[in-house]
Amino acid sequence: MGRRAALLSLLVAVLLAAFPYSAPPLYALSFLTVMFMYIALAESWTILGGYAGYVSFGHVAFFGVGAYTTALLLLHLGLSPLITFPVGGLTAAAFAALVGYPVVRLQGPFFSIVTLLIALLVGLVVKNTPALGGTTGLWLPFPDMPIELNRTIFYWLMLLVAAVTIGAAAWVENSKLGLGLMAIRQNEAVAEAAGINTVRLKLIALILSAGLTGMVGGIYGYLRSYVSPEIVFDLNIAVTLFLMALFGGCRRWPGPVLGAVILSVLGEFLTLNIGEEIARIAYGLCLVLVVFFPDGLIGLVDKVRISRKPAYKGGHAAER
Amino acid sequence: MNIVWTSLISGLLLGCAYAGAAVGLSLAMGMARVFNLAHTALGLVCGYLAYFLLTTRGIDPLVAAGLLAPLMFLVGLALWPTLFRPTVRGVADPALSTSILTLGLAIVIENLLSKVWTPNPRVISTAYSNQAVNLLGLTAPAGVVIAAGLGLVLVLGIYWFLNRTFLGLAVQAVAQNPDGARLVGIRAELMSMLVFALSVGTAAVGGVGLAMIYSFGPASYFDWLLTVLLIVVVGGAGAILGTLAAALTVGIVLGLGGALLPQAWNSLILFGMLFIILLLRPYGLFR
Numbered sequence: 001m002g003r004r005a006a007l008l009s010l011l012v013a014v015l016l017a018a019f020p021y022s023a024p025p026l027y028a029l030s031f032l033t034v035m036f037m038y039i040a041l042a043e044s045w046t047i048l049g050g051y052a053g054y055v056s057f058g059h060v061a062f063f064g065v066g067a068y069t070t071a072l073l074l075l076h077l078g079l080s081p082l083i084t085f086p087v088g089g090l091t092a093a094a095f096a097a098l099v100g101y102p103v104v105r106l107q108g109p110f111f112s113i114v115t116l117l118i119a120l121l122v123g124l125v126v127k128n129t130p131a132l133g134g135t136t137g138l139w140l141p142f143p144d145m146p147i148e149l150n151r152t153i154f155y156w157l158m159l160l161v162a163a164v165t166i167g168a169a170a171w172v173e174n175s176k177l178g179l180g181l182m183a184i185r186q187n188e189a190v191a192e193a194a195g196i197n198t199v200r201l202k203l204i205a206l207i208l209s210a211g212l213t214g215m216v217g218g219i220y221g222y223l224r225s226y227v228s229p230e231i232v233f234d235l236n237i238a239v240t241l242f243l244m245a246l247f248g249g250c251r252r253w254p255g256p257v258l259g260a261v262i263l264s265v266l267g268e269f270l271t272l273n274i275g276e277e278i279a280r281i282a283y284g285l286c287l288v289l290v291v292f293f294p295d296g297l298i299g300l301v302d303k304v305r306i307s308r309k310p311a312y313k314g315g316h317a318a319e320r
Numbered sequence: 321m322n323i324v325w326t327s328l329i330s331g332l333l334l335g336c337a338y339a340g341a342a343v344g345l346s347l348a349m350g351m352a353r354v355f356n357l358a359h360t361a362l363g364l365v366c367g368y369l370a371y372f373l374l375t376t377r378g379i380d381p382l383v384a385a386g387l388l389a390p391l392m393f394l395v396g397l398a399l400w401p402t403l404f405r406p407t408v409r410g411v412a413d414p415a416l417s418t419s420i421l422t423l424g425l426a427i428v429i430e431n432l433l434s435k436v437w438t439p440n441p442r443v444i445s446t447a448y449s450n451q452a453v454n455l456l457g458l459t460a461p462a463g464v465v466i467a468a469g470l471g472l473v474l475v476l477g478i479y480w481f482l483n484r485t486f487l488g489l490a491v492q493a494v495a496q497n498p499d500g501a502r503l504v505g506i507r508a509e510l511m512s513m514l515v516f517a518l519s520v521g522t523a524a525v526g527g528v529g530l531a532m533i534y535s536f537g538p539a540s541y542f543d544w545l546l547t548v549l550l551i552v553v554v555g556g557a558g559a560i561l562g563t564l565a566a567a568l569t570v571g572i573v574l575g576l577g578g579a580l581l582p583q584a585w586n587s588l589i590l591f592g593m594l595f596i597i598l599l600l601r602p603y604g605l606f607r
Binding site: 102108113118128187246277280281 | 355
């Protein structure tokens with residue numbers, strides 16, 4: 001990240017953090033909170049799905065594991081999810097480490113389908129386990145306080161997690177790990193031949209990605225003050241988060257942010273004005289549209305920026 | 321003991337019907353490298369159309385299947401150049417890119433169906449649907465037997481096309497070696513388009529067949545898809561008789577499981593089998 005981009009990001013973060021002091025309507029706070037959540041989810045998905053090209057259809061499994069972890073910690077030990085959400089991330093990461101080894105060895109759509117099945121299986125197990133509340137789910141009591149304060153706390157928490165996730169993705173992108181993952185995306189066989197331990201890198205990326213996703217889930221359950229298999233293992237969340245990443249462009253970290261912001265606004269607008277089915281149809285169409293620009297919106301932006309640069313007069317290829 | 325035999329027969333019939341829904345997916349995966357997650361969603365559209373034709377015009381679902389199959393073939397012909405060719409061409413893993421594309425299509429279809437026909441479950445019931453048919457001393461509903469027959473005829477028809485017609489052999493040649501096929505004068509691109517359109521055409525027959533057996537809603541395609549995926553993965557993509565054998569096996573397992581185990585176990589068996597087989601042998605049990 002260049003110095004100017006870093007300063008700009010910091011400025012945006014400070015402005016967003018100060019936003020609740022302007023006494024905004026509750027609706028705006030709630031909407032932004034969910035948007036931050038999707039930014040964090042899309043960004044953490046990108047670490048594996050974007051950089052390494054391993055498209056997970058079932059990331060909601062880790063989200064749900066995180067949500068149930070913090071819910072159980074609250075109900076049995078009385079620990080607030082506001083503090084324990086990183087534990088939700090750790091549990092999700094541990095779960096990913098447990099199932100990850102055989103899964104990351106699958107390629108292409110087989111990997112995608114298996115991750116989808118993990119989400120379905122975990123949801124099914126939870127549904128049939130009375131200790132986890134079964135299909136009815138678990139209610140999470142929130143301390144008595146004004147609703148404005150409650151919403152503001154979640155707003156800050158999601159903003160924080162989104163910032164952490166963006167930071168993690170940006171760090172991976174510029175690290176040796178990221179380089180290895182991108183080599184895997186471009187040609188896994190060649191990467192392996194060049195001495196990259198592809199299984200290990202994919203596993204690290206999966207665990208990191210799952211951990212960040214689980215952390216978000218750990219907050220979400222408390223935000224809804226209710227966890228149930230239908231809510232936290234909802235496949236719509238799984239599809240939405242990777243749609244946002246793909247649509248925004250998951251080769252570079254700003255892409256998922258862009259995708260999550262645009263699609264959150266679009267989805268909210270359509271849901272409020274026309275209906276939820278139309279919003280979902282629009283999401284489906286966006287997924288279809290991604291075929292025609294595989295590098296996403298950020299790819300289009302890059303293309304325009306490169307073409308607008310004055311042509312280099314010397315003999316070398318233009319530097320990007 | 322009788323319950324075992326009855327569920328065995330109903331499992332075999334179910335398997336035949338599922339074979340009809342699975343054969344097109346297997347064909348598209350094996351011969352055109354298209355991983356079509358919208359396959360059963362397209363079939364479900366035809367199920368709804370058959371329901372619509374039956375309830376408003378009184379047209380028999382069998383006739384509807386005959387009408388819808390060529391229609392869906394044309395839909396497939398239209399989808400290939402507009403959406404699928406750009407998805408397949410120049411991509412490192414066409415199966416992955418088409419799976420993302422078709423997931424999007426499936427979502428669009430599901431919500432369109434829900435918009436047009438509401439999320440309420442529908443049932444195709446004709447005068448003969450629930451009449452008992454005698455099979456080897458055991459009885460089965462006529463609707464199920466007809467759906468099974470439809471699936472069986474479809475699978476055998478595809479098998480005949482692939483192995484006994486010149487066009488079918490050309491399709492196989494392209495799947496085995498596209499460059500070699502081009503060298504001997506086969507238009508590889510055209511063959512991919514043809515086999516994809518054919519697979520979409522079969523989705524119509526398979527979908528009407530399943531719609532004659534189960535009550536269905538806009539989200540039903542998802543359960544059908546997982547069952548059909550299991551069948552294709554067990555049978556091996558592109559292996560038509562393998563698909564039939566796998567469908568019969570899966571049908572028996574589901575039939576017996578449905579009769580002997582509690583309801584909650586059905587999904588667990590389905591998801592669990594698919595999960596384990598994908599982990600162990602993603603390219604089919606018999607390869």
